[in-house]
Amino acid sequence: MVAGGWTINGVEPNGVPSHVMEWIQHWAEICQPTDIHIMDGSDEEDQMLKKMMVEQGVLIPLTKYQNCYLARTDPKDVARTEARTVISTKNKIDTHPVTDTYSGKLGHWISPEDLDKKIQSLFPGCMNGRTMYVIPFSMGPVGSQLSRIGIEITDSAYVSVCMRIMTRVGRQVLNVLGDSPFVKGVHSVGAPLKPGEHSALWPCNPDKVLIAHKPETSEIISFGSGYGGNSLLGKKCLALRLGSSIARKEGWLAEHMLISGVTMPNGQKKYITAAFPSCCGKTNLAMLQPKLPGYKVTVVGDDIAWLHPDENGQLRAINPENGFFGVAPGTNFQSNPYAMASIFKDTIFSNVALTPDGGVWWEGMGPKPKSCIDWRGKPWRASSSTPAAHPNSRFCTPLVNCPVLDPAWEDPHGVPVSAIFFGGRRPSGVPLIYQAISWEHGVFMGAAVKSEATAAAEFKGKQIMHDPFSMRPFFGYNFGDYLRHWLSIGKLLKNPPPIFMVNWFRRGHDGGLLWPGFGDNIRVLEWALNRSAGQLPASGRCVGWVPTHDGLDIHGLEESPDMEALLATPTRFWREEAAEIRQYFKSEIGDSLPTEMWRQLDKLDKRIEVFSDYNVEEDEYHSYEPIG
Ligand code: OXD
Ligand code: MN
Numbered sequence: 001m002v003a004g005g006w007t008i009n010g011v012e013p014n015g016v017p018s019h020v021m022e023w024i025q026h027w028a029e030i031c032q033p034t035d036i037h038i039m040d041g042s043d044e045e046d047q048m049l050k051k052m053m054v055e056q057g058v059l060i061p062l063t064k065y066q067n068c069y070l071a072r073t074d075p076k077d078v079a080r081t082e083a084r085t086v087i088s089t090k091n092k093i094d095t096h097p098v099t100d101t102y103s104g105k106l107g108h109w110i111s112p113e114d115l116d117k118k119i120q121s122l123f124p125g126c127m128n129g130r131t132m133y134v135i136p137f138s139m140g141p142v143g144s145q146l147s148r149i150g151i152e153i154t155d156s157a158y159v160s161v162c163m164r165i166m167t168r169v170g171r172q173v174l175n176v177l178g179d180s181p182f183v184k185g186v187h188s189v190g191a192p193l194k195p196g197e198h199s200a201l202w203p204c205n206p207d208k209v210l211i212a213h214k215p216e217t218s219e220i221i222s223f224g225s226g227y228g229g230n231s232l233l234g235k236k237c238l239a240l241r242l243g244s245s246i247a248r249k250e251g252w253l254a255e256h257m258l259i260s261g262v263t264m265p266n267g268q269k270k271y272i273t274a275a276f277p278s279c280c281g282k283t284n285l286a287m288l289q290p291k292l293p294g295y296k297v298t299v300v301g302d303d304i305a306w307l308h309p310d311e312n313g314q315l316r317a318i319n320p321e322n323g324f325f326g327v328a329p330g331t332n333f334q335s336n337p338y339a340m341a342s343i344f345k346d347t348i349f350s351n352v353a354l355t356p357d358g359g360v361w362w363e364g365m366g367p368k369p370k371s372c373i374d375w376r377g378k379p380w381r382a383s384s385s386t387p388a389a390h391p392n393s394r395f396c397t398p399l400v401n402c403p404v405l406d407p408a409w410e411d412p413h414g415v416p417v418s419a420i421f422f423g424g425r426r427p428s429g430v431p432l433i434y435q436a437i438s439w440e441h442g443v444f445m446g447a448a449v450k451s452e453a454t455a456a457a458e459f460k461g462k463q464i465m466h467d468p469f470s471m472r473p474f475f476g477y478n479f480g481d482y483l484r485h486w487l488s489i490g491k492l493l494k495n496p497p498p499i500f501m502v503n504w505f506r507r508g509h510d511g512g513l514l515w516p517g518f519g520d521n522i523r524v525l526e527w528a529l530n531r532s533a534g535q536l537p538a539s540g541r542c543v544g545w546v547p548t549h550d551g552l553d554i555h556g557l558e559e560s561p562d563m564e565a566l567l568a569t570p571t572r573f574w575r576e577e578a579a580e581i582r583q584y585f586k587s588e589i590g591d592s593l594p595t596e597m598w599r600q601l602d603k604l605d606k607r608i609e610v611f612s613d614y615n616v617e618e619d620e621y622h623s624y625e626p627i628g
Pocket of ligand 1: 080229277278279303325
């Protein structure tokens with residue numbers, strides 16, 4: 001059948017609401033695809049698309065596993081492109097907190113007029129020679145009051161099959177949508193084909209990448225990149241950037257957080273959420289295998305949490321996603337046995353190495369294979385000096401594969417949250433764990449998060465960057481307003497969950513990590529949950545409440561950790577840290593910063609002086625030499 005001249009799956013698009021059809025037709029006229037395919041989300045469709053991509057050489061079947069495939073991206077299209085990710089609002093101040101000294105770091109603003117001009121220069125004819133896939137998807141359980149419906153148009157079959165893993169895709173979504181509005185996502189790899197021309201295996205247009213968001217009209221426009229964070233529009237674009245803006249208007253929070261259930265030896269179960277910057281171990285913590293007897297951790301989500309205060313003043317969380325888009329390097333049977341148990345079925349790997357037996361390998365997975373094909377498709381040997389897998393290579397796996405998926409993972413009302421964690425990679429100065437003194441102090445701690453840069457975006461090296469709430473690349477609106485919103489949510493909660501900061505990455509004099517991490521992180525969670533229940537004393541320090549030196553259960557650890565070094569709050573470090581935070585607040589957030597945040601910073605300054613005698617002295621700070 002035809003709509004405006006286009007064949008749609010060769011059939012009548014029954015059941016597609018007319019406002020959706022009009023929108024599809026509008027973009028088809030601009031992008032000029034060869035044909036249109038509206039996804040029904042069925043297994044048959046999935047198999048058909050994968051078969052087609054295998055024939056084209058876009059996907060390589062991994063014969064060692066069940067229904068698993070490998071994709072290799074263009075080497076220029078391997079991570080989120082933060083510098084080309086923009087938010088478009090009528091007024092700049094609604095996107096970015098500082099109006100005079102624009103730095104772009106807390107949201108890149110573009111005017112609607114300039115964005116329209118860019119769209120007009122990029123999209124006409126961009127899908128020539130390609131199929132336009134239309135993907136109706138639900139973020140959150142289909143039909144839940146807390147879920148949101150989006151539709152993504154894309155000319156990438158890879159994006160279509162990955163979206164089917166990461167979100168709930170199909171006709172049932174359109175049935176629930178009816179004639180309601182939806183989030184409109186348009187994506188093109190930006191590589192039109194002339195008649196008779198063959199497509200590159202990974203078409204993209206790195207010089208022209210644009211990832212744009214229009215919170216005022218609920219639209220996402222993505223051009224030139226097929227990399228997941230840029231092209232799977234339900235994830236960062238909808239669930240975080242537009243999501244945070246919708247959440248502000250509606251009185252909830254959209255956060256870059258995992259959600260997990262922790263069952264304690266007494267059988268009590270508590271849910272936690274935790275925000276860490278990209279590539280800092282959210283997936284590992286989300287499905288941690290506890291090294292303390294009697295504990296069990298179950299996962300609701302590993303990347304995004306939508307947090308709603310319910311009518312009783314309890315904070316509740318849903319995971320809007322349906323899959324894991326996890327970082328492969330470093331994942332192994334020790335660091336994350338449950339991820340390893342999840343990913344060798346129904347998974348699409350991107351940019352990992354291919355082993356001779358039709359399997360995959362990455363750095364930190366286990367013993368090196370003698371030889372393999374690296375992520376660029378080139379022969380690789382164990383003696384090679386380049387990595388076999390890209391540091392930001394990924395597995396895209398359905399949540400249902402996870403053996404420790406929480407029974408309430410699809411509860412339409414969400415799970416109750418008992419504690420909130422922030423964290424980052426901090427080689428020195430920041431204790432293994434500390435607890436905020438109040439909700440307001442916790443919001444300040446979130447605002448002051450810093451972390452070493454990782455491979456998830458285009459940054460190079462190990463510089464320590466501010467990443468407030470681990471949301472720096474994902475804020476959909478003015479960061480000062482975001483902080484005000486967090487402060488106001490605290491007032492809606494009857495018992496606001498306690499807020500903690502954790503740092504698994506502190507290093508000792510020799511540059512080695514002081515804490516074993518992974519399954520032993522349960523020892524830290526145990527302390528936090530006992531603190532939440534008011535069952536433990538703690539030591540008041542400049543940063544907040546720190547465990548007493550025997551506060552954490554460290555029995556049974558192979559090597560006794562240096563708890564003194566792990567929990568130290570060196571005065572000189574914290575003086576410099578507080579001064580640097582003040583500078584950051586002033587230059588990056590300026591007048592938008594709520595006065596409560598200045599108050600919290602003044603209090604930190606005071607506590608640093610009051611507690612200055614207490615600390616293990618500065619040698620710990622000075623002796624640290626960054627490694628690598
Ligand atoms: C991700 C990221 O892919 O944060 O989750 O980059
Ligand atoms: Mn993430």
